Amino acid sequence: MNDKLFTNSVTINAKAAAARQILTNPSQLLKWVPEINAVDQSRDSFTVTRSQEALNQVEVITVELTDSTIIYHSRQGRLNYDLVFTLLESDNHLQIQEELIIDDSETKLPIKLLAPIAKHALNVNLINLGRLIEGITMV
16 A cells, blocks of 8 residues: 655646656756765666665666656655655746655554655755756756
8 A cells, every 4th residue: 555655745836847847867866866976877766865864875776757746656664665856847947856665564664754754855945956956947
């Protein structure tokens, strides 16, 4: 059973195409997720390594694309999860919504205790992502 743990969102002055360009290029994670210090890409996935102690110090991520979403499927860490980015464009504004989805039957971690910490950390990263996209859009 998959459970949505939380949702964060940010609204920026940009087009969805600019967000897709960043989100579908794994090496861009180095620009908006400060604790990531290495992204090694293979043909179908990429391995992310964090410099600081984290729940997933190392994880393998695959990217799934649909018309309005980009989904990061994280596996091989201590917590398997899906991070779903939904892009909602209107006028010159773009809302980027992220949902963290886990399979709580597959983990023995105290998810209810970890959720507020993860929500805050991912929200900071989402704000960084918004700034990056706006900066690229203005150039």
